Amino acid sequence: MKVTINDVAKLAGVSIKTVSRVMNNEPSVRQDTLDKVMAAVKQLQYQPNAAARNLASSKSYSIGYVYDNPNAYYIIDMQNGLLEACRKHGYELLIHPTNAKSSGIVQEVLELVERSRLAGLVLTPPFSEMPEIATALDTKGIDYVRIISGSTPSAKLKNCVLVDDFTAAFRITNHLLDQGHSKLAFLCGDEEHSSSGERLAGFQAALTKRGIALNQDCIIPGTYSFESGVQGAQKLLAMADKPTAIFACNDEIAAGALFCARLSQITIPEQLAIAGFENSPFSRQTWPPLTTANQPNKTIARQAAELLFKASKQSSKPSNFEQPVFVPELVVRESTRNDL
Amino acid sequence: MKVTINDVAKLAGVSIKTVSRVMNNEPSVRQDTLDKVMAAVKQLQYQPNAAARNLASSKSYSIGYVYDNPNAYYIIDMQNGLLEACRKHGYELLIHPTNAKSSGIVQEVLELVERSRLAGLVLTPPFSEMPEIATALDTKGIDYVRIISGSTPSAKLKNCVLVDDFTAAFRITNHLLDQGHSKLAFLCGDEEHSSSGERLAGFQAALTKRGIALNQDCIIPGTYSFESGVQGAQKLLAMADKPTAIFACNDEIAAGALFCARLSQITIPEQLAIAGFENSPFSRQTWPPLTTANQPNKTIARQAAELLFKASKQSSKPSNFEQPVFVPELVVRESTRNDL
DNA sequence: GCTTTTTTGACTAGCGCTGTCATAATGCTA
DNA sequence: TAGCATTATGACAGCGCTAGTCAAAAAAGC
Numbered sequence: 020m021k022v023t024i025n026d027v028a029k030l031a032g033v034s035i036k037t038v039s040r041v042m043n044n045e046p047s048v049r050q051d052t053l054d055k056v057m058a059a060v061k062q063l064q065y066q067p068n069a070a071a072r073n074l075a076s077s078k079s080y081s082i083g084y085v086y087d088n089p090n091a092y093y094i095i096d097m098q099n100g101l102l103e104a105c106r107k108h109g110y111e112l113l114i115h116p117t118n119a120k121s122s123g124i125v126q127e128v129l130e131l132v133e134r135s136r137l138a139g140l141v142l143t144p145p146f147s148e149m150p151e152i153a154t155a156l157d158t159k160g161i162d163y164v165r166i167i168s169g170s171t172p173s174a175k176l177k178n179c180v181l182v183d184d185f186t187a188a189f190r191i192t193n194h195l196l197d198q199g200h201s202k203l204a205f206l207c208g209d210e211e212h213s214s215s216g217e218r219l220a221g222f223q224a225a226l227t228k229r230g231i232a233l234n235q236d237c238i239i240p241g242t243y244s245f246e247s248g249v250q251g252a253q254k255l256l257a258m259a260d261k262p263t264a265i266f267a268c269n270d271e272i273a274a275g276a277l278f279c280a281r282l283s284q285i286t287i288p289e290q291l292a293i294a295g296f297e298n299s300p301f302s303r304q305t306w307p308p309l310t311t312a313n314q315p316n317k318t319i320a321r322q323a324a325e326l327l328f329k330a331s332k333q334s335s336k337p338s339n340f341e342q343p344v345f346v347p348e349l350v351v352r353e354s355t356r357n358d359l
Numbered sequence: 360m361k362v363t364i365n366d367v368a369k370l371a372g373v374s375i376k377t378v379s380r381v382m383n384n385e386p387s388v389r390q391d392t393l394d395k396v397m398a399a400v401k402q403l404q405y406q407p408n409a410a411a412r413n414l415a416s417s418k419s420y421s422i423g424y425v426y427d428n429p430n431a432y433y434i435i436d437m438q439n440g441l442l443e444a445c446r447k448h449g450y451e452l453l454i455h456p457t458n459a460k461s462s463g464i465v466q467e468v469l470e471l472v473e474r475s476r477l478a479g480l481v482l483t484p485p486f487s488e489m490p491e492i493a494t495a496l497d498t499k500g501i502d503y504v505r506i507i508s509g510s511t512p513s514a515k516l517k518n519c520v521l522v523d524d525f526t527a528a529f530r531i532t533n534h535l536l537d538q539g540h541s542k543l544a545f546l547c548g549d550e551e552h553s554s555s556g557e558r559l560a561g562f563q564a565a566l567t568k569r570g571i572a573l574n575q576d577c578i579i580p581g582t583y584s585f586e587s588g589v590q591g592a593q594k595l596l597a598m599a600d601k602p603t604a605i606f607a608c609n610d611e612i613a614a615g616a617l618f619c620a621r622l623s624q625i626t627i628p629e630q631l632a633i634a635g636f637e638n639s640p641f642s643r644q645t646w647p648p649l650t651t652a653n654q655p656n657k658t659i660a661r662q663a664a665e666l667l668f669k670a671s672k673q674s675s676k677p678s679n680f681e682q683p684v685f686v687p688e689l690v691v692r693e694s695t696r697n698d699l
Numbered sequence: 700g701c702t703t704t705t706t707t708g709a710c711t712a713g714c715g716c717t718g719t720c721a722t723a724a725t726g727c728t729a
Numbered sequence: 730t731a732g733c734a735t736t737a738t739g740a741c742a743g744c745g746c747t748a749g750t751c752a753a754a755a756a757a758g759c
Binding site: 036040048049052073 | 707709713714716
């Protein structure tokens, strides 16, 4: 029933210690003994007891995913990506949704790591952008990888996976301009998410480059939610000089804007173009479908986890970090295509 | 730094074993020693080491959630509900998405439990409806709770949380009939999910009760997906004698039907009423918003976990199971309200 | 064939906790 | 208040594994 390291050792005709060496990828094991052991492992379907391992080595084989994000699609994608990497490397994933705005958040994260003996943490916005968390983790020597908005790797951004929101937003905006729009508006996401700021910056840069003036009233603060999109669009559509194109900070906001436009009997894309960001499933399910930028969350998450594993294995080399950069690609759909 | 049970014992002036007793809510600890220990625990912020506990007791403090469901909102709600219960009882949650249709699924689940030393499993459709899984778990003596479609508690459905899809569907259909519709259609979900069958049964029962004939061609097989809704609606709208109301098996299908109707220039709800099921966030985000049935997934999940904990604590009493029944409530919105 | 290097094994000592069972403290009865 | 039944507490072994130390064995090098 329960297979222990002993059984494997016996079957392979080697000592416990050797099996242990194999299981922990220690060097100085000959190829043929390694094969013998692996064969026995496979035959017995041996799975080392994580608890015992953990206890004996004070290493752990699980990582944590801390998040506070109302976007179900985002979370699921992230989770699946992390899980994929975890399975590959024999780790477990502990999910920890929490409230980013609670006062004891740093303490909470620290306790989580300690209590569950985590090997490391994957942080998404807004946690990945909270310096107090990074500092606390650094101090305690806890490994972590942040998924963060940015385009240029740098030392300060060690252990980060970057998502180049700026460039993606720049391209979306260009697309809007290419459609002949000149009165553009921007619906922001939560301001504590730097992605919102980056996307806005990309938007502005594109306008500037084309020499198109931006009415500052057309930048509407908001949150990453459908409701925020509805309200933001309401404000915009109430303006005397209505914009003809809206760039929403994510698909949910865009869907809200679409909803509002429909309420106001405005046709999309003829009277108003709307673009979103993220390429979440419902950007395909609105009517008309949304132009957006494809943010490969699952892949991003997988990379983040891989980085974390790499880090915790050679935790001595701190500066040698890769910093993958993802640039979400433009996806054009009917919500902006008035040329069709 | 690292607080062990030893430190607590010393500070409280008792033996390690007594602290252990307190931590495990064992009886026969006097009130005053209990207080002393609790004080020490609080002062040191002691958190028992799960790995050591696990190893020593061969009990485990984590449960698994096995799922295969493309519906992000559903998963997130379930997860959050489970997590809530887990936190309350000091358990951890291990999530395990997988493919229900893979051939080795029973084996996979069994291995999962063994490898991760799980205290039990929460199963949602379609896993909760696979007899081979229930049998395998029973044989191995593994605790589990199923979330399943049904209205009447029974011995066969021990360790189940029931969702009364039949009654909810009956009510939705009644609502449709109350709006004056007589040509109704039904868009099914995956047939391996019994919820689809139950909802269809409720639908049919309501029609029968009112003496309204149902055109069998108006029952369209499908899956729980947006695309399926689009395709299903396409078929219905191509019929010579179009239905005037569609009951979709869930909100996603309904959204797909809505999408299709829009493509066909059909106005909702004037020319066609559409109802969904589940009350997921986007039932509020379509245009017009969807009439649906509110399925309290988070609460359901919490209950399921609570049941599981109860079961694993007193695993000797098998028949004494509660079987909570949830009846999703009708939520009327614009997609069916042609009286307004 | 002999030395050097690389692999392997036997053994030991925990990791932090729980289970068992013996012992001590307390409560109860007469 | 002795004498017994209870209840509360503690000593100790051990869960399955890792890690370190050496020593023995095997392979490689000259």
